[in-house]
Amino acid sequence: MGRTLFDKVWNDHVVRELPGRNALIFIDRIVLYELLGPPAIDQIEEQYDGALYDASRIIAVNDHVAPAKDTVTAELAQQLRTWAKKRNVRMYDVGQNGICHVLVPERGHVLPGSTLVCSDSHTCTIGAFGAFAFGIGSTALAGAMLASAVIVVRPKVMRITVRGRLQNDATAKDLALAVIAQLGFKGGTGYVLEYAGDGIAALSMEERMTLCNMAIEAGATTGMCPVDETTISYLRGREFSPAGEEFERAASDWRTLTADADATYDASLEIDAAKLVPTVTWGTNPGESVPLTGSIPRDADAASLAYMGLHAGTKMRDIGLDQAFIGSCTNARITDLRAAAAVLAGRRVSIPTIVTPGSQAVKRQAEAEGLHDIFQDAGALWTHSSCGACPGLSTGVLAPEMRCISSSNRNFPGRMGAGGRVHLASPIVVAASAVMGRIASPSELSSAVPA
Amino acid sequence: MILEGKLFPVDRANVDTDQIIPTRFLGAVDAAGLGAYCLGGLPGIETLYAAHPDATLVVARENFGAGSSREHAVWALQARGFRAVIAPSFARIFEENAYNNAFVLATIAPDDVDSVFAAPSARIDVAEQTLALPGGKSIHFTLDPLRKEFLLGGGFLAYMASQVESIRKWETTVH
Numbered sequence: 001m002g003r004t005l006f007d008k009v010w011n012d013h014v015v016r017e018l019p020g021r022n023a024l025i026f027i028d029r030i031v032l033y034e035l036l037g038p039p040a041i042d043q044i045e046e047q048y049d050g051a052l053y054d055a056s057r058i059i060a061v062n063d064h065v066a067p068a069k070d071t072v073t074a075e076l077a078q079q080l081r082t083w084a085k086k087r088n089v090r091m092y093d094v095g096q097n098g099i100c101h102v103l104v105p106e107r108g109h110v111l112p113g114s115t116l117v118c119s120d121s122h123t124c125t126i127g128a129f130g131a132f133a134f135g136i137g138s139t140a141l142a143g144a145m146l147a148s149a150v151i152v153v154r155p156k157v158m159r160i161t162v163r164g165r166l167q168n169d170a171t172a173k174d175l176a177l178a179v180i181a182q183l184g185f186k187g188g189t190g191y192v193l194e195y196a197g198d199g200i201a202a203l204s205m206e207e208r209m210t211l212c213n214m215a216i217e218a219g220a221t222t223g224m225c226p227v228d229e230t231t232i233s234y235l236r237g238r239e240f241s242p243a244g245e246e247f248e249r250a251a252s253d254w255r256t257l258t259a260d261a262d263a264t265y266d267a268s269l270e271i272d273a274a275k276l277v278p279t280v281t282w283g284t285n286p287g288e289s290v291p292l293t294g295s296i297p298r299d300a301d302a303a304s305l306a307y308m309g310l311h312a313g314t315k316m317r318d319i320g321l322d323q324a325f326i327g328s329c330t331n332a333r334i335t336d337l338r339a340a341a342a343v344l345a346g347r348r349v350s351i352p353t354i355v356t357p358g359s360q361a362v363k364r365q366a367e368a369e370g371l372h373d374i375f376q377d378a379g380a381l382w383t384h385s386s387c388g389a390c391p392g393l394s395t396g397v398l399a400p401e402m403r404c405i406s407s408s409n410r411n412f413p414g415r416m417g418a419g420g421r422v423h424l425a426s427p428i429v430v431a432a433s434a435v436m437g438r439i440a441s442p443s444e445l446s447s448a449v450p451a
Numbered sequence: 452m453i454l455e456g457k458l459f460p461v462d463r464a465n466v467d468t469d470q471i472i473p474t475r476f477l478g479a480v481d482a483a484g485l486g487a488y489c490l491g492g493l494p495g496i497e498t499l500y501a502a503h504p505d506a507t508l509v510v511a512r513e514n515f516g517a518g519s520s521r522e523h524a525v526w527a528l529q530a531r532g533f534r535a536v537i538a539p540s541f542a543r544i545f546e547e548n549a550y551n552n553a554f555v556l557a558t559i560a561p562d563d564v565d566s567v568f569a570a571p572s573a574r575i576d577v578a579e580q581t582l583a584l585p586g587g588k589s590i591h592f593t594l595d596p597l598r599k600e601f602l603l604g605g606g607f608l609a610y611m612a613s614q615v616e617s618i619r620k621w622e623t624t625v626h
Binding site: 012015016018019020021022024028035036038039043047048051053072073075076119120121125135136138139143146147148149151153166185186189190216219221284285303306307355391392393410412413415418 | 463465467469470473474475477478479493494510513514515518519520522525540541542543544547548551552560595596597598600608611612614615617618619621622
């Protein structure tokens with residue numbers, strides 16, 4: 001019987017089947033960061049004398065609030081770096097860091113066909129490389145550092161076939177929002193979303209990462225993309241990728257990491273990428289979205305509307321904004337910044353706008369290309385790399401009832417600050433909206449007067 | 452393990468982890484201190500606490516615990532004095548975190564949820580996987596067999612530690 005891409009990676013890592021649908025799965029790479037790593041460190045240090053299965057498999061990143069903003073975050077970061085040094089764990093600290101899901105592939109710390117866990121739900125981003133990568137809690141992370149394994153219920157596999165190419169200002173973010181809208185906020189629970197089709201083959205690695213990043217927002221364990229030459233080209237020459245002959249040998253193995261033609265799935269879904277349009281959320285979970293040119297649905301959830309201070313039937317383009325944010329593990333890679341800069345070039349933002357690159361390497365690349373000048377000439381704030389405003393911890397926290405359009409992944413109540421209201425959209429829609437001071441698409445700007 | 456108490460009705464679907472414990476409290480207080488902020492991001496929570504001051508069993512709608520991997524969501528519920536959550540479905544990471552902390556989640560059929568919301572209290576028998584309501588209604592709930600062992604006996608991390616040798620052997624011979 002044919003195997004799915006997920007089956008191939010899973011089968012390669014099963015140490016032992018366990019009761020129920022559980023299995024003990026070997027983990028190749030473990031990533032932790034300053035906010036949710038320390039509780040796992042405490043457990044291992046206090047109960048197991050700091051024992052690690054293999055420190056060389058572990059990567060520590062200071063990313064959520066880096067540099068620290070107060071004593072609490074400073075203590076968390078200090079605990080992470082002190083521990084990393086003591087236990088010989090590679091650490092990416094302030095100045096050479098980045099959001100872990102941006103930094104890990106950028107440095108070549110993920111290989112196709114591998115398993116990776118991190119104490120962050122957006123670890124599914126890494127599935128873009130044909131890896132089985134997923135978020136876990138702190139105690140499971142402690143177990144993973146201790147035993148290089150996790151206990152997982154074997155997920156079902158849903159094939160999502162994407163046909164055609166994105167066009168007319170529709171981006172990978174809009175594709176991600178379309179998947180969540182179709183599945184619903186919990187419709188992917190218990191599944192791995194395995195992407196397939198010419199629409200996926202046409203995407204860059206950055207776009208695939210944006211797509212897989214939001215698998216968790218449909219409740220899915222993770223997303224995965226098949227390996228192709230785009231994957232291999234991205235990894236060639238990365239700092240920690242295999243080099244020379246070794247890389248070519250590995251690459252020929254990686255090319256087998258696609259679903260067999262006769263693979264069977266537990267569920268499947270088809271999406272026509274060519275029909276997608278710029279999409280924006282109106283509610284309090286990422287499944288509550290509509291086309292930017294549309295209106296809030298008549299049957300919209302009353303509690304979501306009450307929190308957002310909106311009414312059913314309101315046109316999305318009539319919604320005024322107080323802040324714009326371009327950043328996060330969803331949309332802060334170099335391609336996202338280039339796209340946003342192309343919208344902002346020669347224009348001025350009309351609301352406070354914050355641009356936070358996904359890693360320090362992305363920041364330097366953007367600056368080499370002059371993107372930082374475009375953002376700052378437009379009146380936006382160009383920051384250092386961190387998770388920034390997305391988790392509502394620093395550099396752009398919202399006040400109650402403040403309304404922000406954001407390229408991030410979560411519009412939960414209070415996500416970017418207590419009482420704050422978040423609309424999720426692509427970086428180019430955020431950029432256009434920043435200019436107009438309301439929800440707007442880039443195509444509307446041609447008639448706007450550049451500053 | 453028998454859990455008996457008054458019900459705390461959270462009549463919302465998709466209660467996400469940011470609502471259960473807002474990000475700004477992570478690391479700011481120890482696990483015991485999280486109780487003061489439990490469900491702090493849920494609109495209308497003060498009214499709910501005032502109306503149900505001594506409730507210990509949460510009942511909620513579908514997809515409870517969606518979102519982030521923060522185990523603090525479970526710790527906050529425990530620190531607040533809650534002993535279980537009853538809902539038709541839970542998000543994966545939240546569910547794993549609950550089991551790893553021996554915190555009971557009772558997954559019941561969607562058709563049974565309204566009757567739990569209508570009841571003032573409930574009695575959960577984890578070993579039997581039953582949820583009994585006053586008046587005699589008894590509802591079966593599902594529980595993963597392996598996680599049930601961790602729930603009743605604890606020891607998730609001890610189990611992982613006990614596997615290290617066999618995992619090393621697997622790694623060298625198979626992988």
